[in-house]
Amino acid sequence: MGSLILSQVFNAIMLACTLALIGIGFSLFFGVMDIVVFCLGDIAIASAFCILGITSLTGVYAALNGIFPMVVSNIILVICGGVFGAILVTVMYHTVVAPFEGKNINASLLSTVAAGYVIRELIGIFYPGGRDPQNFPNLLPTGYLFNNTMLSWRNIIIVGTTVLVLMLLYWFVNRTKAGISIQALSQNKEASIMIGIDWHKMVIVTFLIGGFLLGIAGFLTASYASTLRFDTGSMYGLLGFSVAVVGGLGSIYGALAGSLVIAFVEVFVTGFIPGGAAYSGVAGFLIVVLFIIFRPEGIIGEKSISKV
Amino acid sequence: MAARLNDKITAALVALGICLLVYISLMSSLLVILIIVALLVVLLTYCEKTGLIDTVFQLMGKNTTLTSVIFGLFIISLPFLVKGNNDLLHIMIIAGIMGIVALGLNFQIGGIGQINFAPAVFYGVGAYTTAYLSVRLGVSPWLGTIAGVCLATLTGVIIGLPALKARGYYLALVTIALQTIFTLMIINIPAVGGPNGIPGIPYYQIFGYSLHSRVEVFGLTLPYQVNYLYLVYIVFALAIVAASRLFKSRYGIAWNAVDQDPVVAATQGINLTSIQLLSFCLGAAFAGMAGALYAHYTGFISNENFDFSQSLILICMVILGGSDNVPGVITGALLLTMIDQKLADYANYRLLMYGLVLIIILLVRSKGLLPKRIRIYGERDTGMSNGDAKLAAGAGGKR
Numbered sequence: 001m002g003s004l005i006l007s008q009v010f011n012a013i014m015l016a017c018t019l020a021l022i023g024i025g026f027s028l029f030f031g032v033m034d035i036v037v038f039c040l041g042d043i044a045i046a047s048a049f050c051i052l053g054i055t056s057l058t059g060v061y062a063a064l065n066g067i068f069p070m071v072v073s074n075i076i077l078v079i080c081g082g083v084f085g086a087i088l089v090t091v092m093y094h095t096v097v098a099p100f101e102g103k104n105i106n107a108s109l110l111s112t113v114a115a116g117y118v119i120r121e122l123i124g125i126f127y128p129g130g131r132d133p134q135n136f137p138n139l140l141p142t143g144y145l146f147n148n149t150m151l152s153w154r155n156i157i158i159v160g161t162t163v164l165v166l167m168l169l170y171w172f173v174n175r176t177k178a179g180i181s182i183q184a185l186s187q188n189k190e191a192s193i194m195i196g197i198d199w200h201k202m203v204i205v206t207f208l209i210g211g212f213l214l215g216i217a218g219f220l221t222a223s224y225a226s227t228l229r230f231d232t233g234s235m236y237g238l239l240g241f242s243v244a245v246v247g248g249l250g251s252i253y254g255a256l257a258g259s260l261v262i263a264f265v266e267v268f269v270t271g272f273i274p275g276g277a278a279y280s281g282v283a284g285f286l287i288v289v290l291f292i293i294f295r296p297e298g299i300i301g302e303k304s305i306s307k308v
Numbered sequence: 309m310a311a312r313l314n315d316k317i318t319a320a321l322v323a324l325g326i327c328l329l330v331y332i333s334l335m336s337s338l339l340v341i342l343i344i345v346a347l348l349v350v351l352l353t354y355c356e357k358t359g360l361i362d363t364v365f366q367l368m369g370k371n372t373t374l375t376s377v378i379f380g381l382f383i384i385s386l387p388f389l390v391k392g393n394n395d396l397l398h399i400m401i402i403a404g405i406m407g408i409v410a411l412g413l414n415f416q417i418g419g420i421g422q423i424n425f426a427p428a429v430f431y432g433v434g435a436y437t438t439a440y441l442s443v444r445l446g447v448s449p450w451l452g453t454i455a456g457v458c459l460a461t462l463t464g465v466i467i468g469l470p471a472l473k474a475r476g477y478y479l480a481l482v483t484i485a486l487q488t489i490f491t492l493m494i495i496n497i498p499a500v501g502g503p504n505g506i507p508g509i510p511y512y513q514i515f516g517y518s519l520h521s522r523v524e525v526f527g528l529t530l531p532y533q534v535n536y537l538y539l540v541y542i543v544f545a546l547a548i549v550a551a552s553r554l555f556k557s558r559y560g561i562a563w564n565a566v567d568q569d570p571v572v573a574a575t576q577g578i579n580l581t582s583i584q585l586l587s588f589c590l591g592a593a594f595a596g597m598a599g600a601l602y603a604h605y606t607g608f609i610s611n612e613n614f615d616f617s618q619s620l621i622l623i624c625m626v627i628l629g630g631s632d633n634v635p636g637v638i639t640g641a642l643l644l645t646m647i648d649q650k651l652a653d654y655a656n657y658r659l660l661m662y663g664l665v666l667i668i669i670l671l672v673r674s675k676g677l678l679p680k681r682i683r684i685y686g687e688r689d690t691g692m693s694n695g696d697a698k699l700a701a702g703a704g705g706k707r
Contacts, residue, residue, distance in 0.1 A: 105476050105477070109477065121660035121663060241481055278492070279492070281492050288482075289482050293470050
């Protein structure tokens with residue numbers, strides 16, 4: 001029983017890692033722009049498809065492996081995915097977010113949801129065999145640490161990557177000028193523009209960083225599941241937004257806390273309730289609905305009171 | 309007097325023109341429909357520039373009896389016009405069903421300005437309730453339909469309750485989450501057929517006459533779709549009347565007031581809880597009715613008819629046609645259903661089309677093809693100046 005609980009805890013942490021990055025993506029965009037970009041999940045999956053596409057181009061992958069050692073070429077691939085995510089997010093910003101800035105939020109809401117569908121369908125139509133599940137190549141080393149089945153290298157690297165990315169993000173947000181500008185913008189947009197922060201530049205920087213995060217998130221979740229389906233993006237994005245809301249929209253640490261909550265609920269419902277595997281998604285979303293009704297500011301968020 | 313007669317003739321001509329357009333686009337191929345749509349958009353922009361559109365709407369509004377008789381005659385004669393072609397009749401039936409759901413969804417999107425991403429849940433609850441009752445328990449389809457509408461309305465309360473607390477993005481998340489939960493539930497509960505759906509749903513019967521039987525009139529054998537065409541369009545007509553009356557009633561204005569500013573609306577004596585729940589419940593009842601009709605028409609339902617993409621399609625209809633404008637919503641539903649059914653050869657591109665249509669319409673013409681009209685009460689020539697009429701229209705011209 002003890003080892004069962006331990007392995008479930010480990011599963012939950014793995015799931016939380018794949019959710020945390022996309023949740024942070026949602027929080028980042030909301031913090032800076034007061035906007036929720038609903039197509040982030042599809043962008044993450046599209047980046048994973050980009051990595052998959054590069055590896056299936058035999059010539060390129062072989063050439064990469066010929067020049068660099070295996071590890072370096074794999075890291076280059078992941079970075080390619082991240083760059084693809086960043087480009088895609090910037091394109092999305094210019095096509096479906098920027099035209100609706102400052103207007104009724106319903107327009108941007110609808111356009112980003114529709115954009116998610118467009119990305120997903122484009123993958124389904126134009127990627128060769130895109131509507132079938134794809135095997136994601138195993139770019140992470142196989143084998144186990146201490147011969148313990150729970151501690152496979154793949155899992156350790158997924159957790160490690162998440163922690164590394166989070167540390168880099170912490171450094172960026174708190175130690176660099178751009179990061180501090182982004183924080184200022186998320187606290188008070190007008191005041192920060194007044195003291196000379198270039199809002200448009202910061203928005204682009206945020207989108208580039210968020211897109212890069214999404215690319216890595218897509219890679220991690222695809223490696224974790226080892227299969228890739230074109231239509232998982234909307235579910236993944238929905239979970240990511242849920243995570244951000246449960247933790248407190250706009251807060252990076254909130255997204256981390258939220259991802260742990262959602263992941264533990266889903267994994268424990270799957271593991272400990274008979275026949276619960278089918279209902280793990282239901283349980284996760286019920287938690288979100290309850291949070292929105294009873295504690296809309298999330299775990300970490302501050303309560304906002306609107307005065308007339 | 310002569311002017312009145314002239315008005316009547318013009319209104320009748322416009323109504324006939326609309327019927328002709330529907331008929332032509334029904335009969336022709338996808339390309340022709342797209343050309344017609346393009347021409348219509350040009351015509352619309354021209355009419356808006358010259359202010360002609362207001363005159364047309366006024367005329368149609370004054371002569372509702374005449375125009376509705378023309379539309380009614382058009383629907384009655386449609387089976388003969390298409391010579392009993394069951395594919396074309398099927399398209400019109402589906403368009404009618406979608407129109408009912410879209411009118412219900414419009415109470416939320418157009419009325420209180422909250423985007424409900426789960427209209428397919430209401431639609432599905434109506435369909436699954438009546439299917440379950442009539443297939444597994446042998447209840448009469450009519451009673452099943454009533455039960456479906458009631459249960460859908462209850463679902464409306466369940467989805468409407470979070471909407472009291474959450475607005476905007478949070479409501480979007482809640483409704484998408486509930487939509488996902490619904491899809492997961494119907495896939496995983498074996499009692500409702502799971503992924504296989506419910507086959508063999510009985511057809512409606514009126515005094516022992518099954519609606520699933522051929523009709524022979526004037527030596528012409530018509531397929532069973534004719535019965536359903538009339539049934540669906542009777543319900544659709546009722547829904548249209550109800551929706552346009554609601555739009556003009558105090559409730560319609562109260563919904564718009566909540567949309568503009570809930571706090572101000574509350575200070576003016578609008579009960580936010582009941583008025584918002586009403587919007588969700590009425591929408592759900594419409595959708596539940598449509599779902600029941602769909603279940604008893606096709607005889608088979610499965611989870612694919614009620615998933616998130618179906619919700620997106622319904623939202624697309626409301627936004628494309630013009631939210632909070634009954635003729636607009638009907639236009640959106642008819643147009644998109646026709647294009648959708650004609651796209652059958654290119655099924656791969658269906659959802660891509662909906663996504664692109666939604667983005668393009670939001671970018672180019674965010675109020676829809678037929679934007680919302682200002683409410684006008686009473687006769688124009690009672691001495692009220694234009695400005696007064698607008699004032700009287702209350703929360704009419706928003707956004």
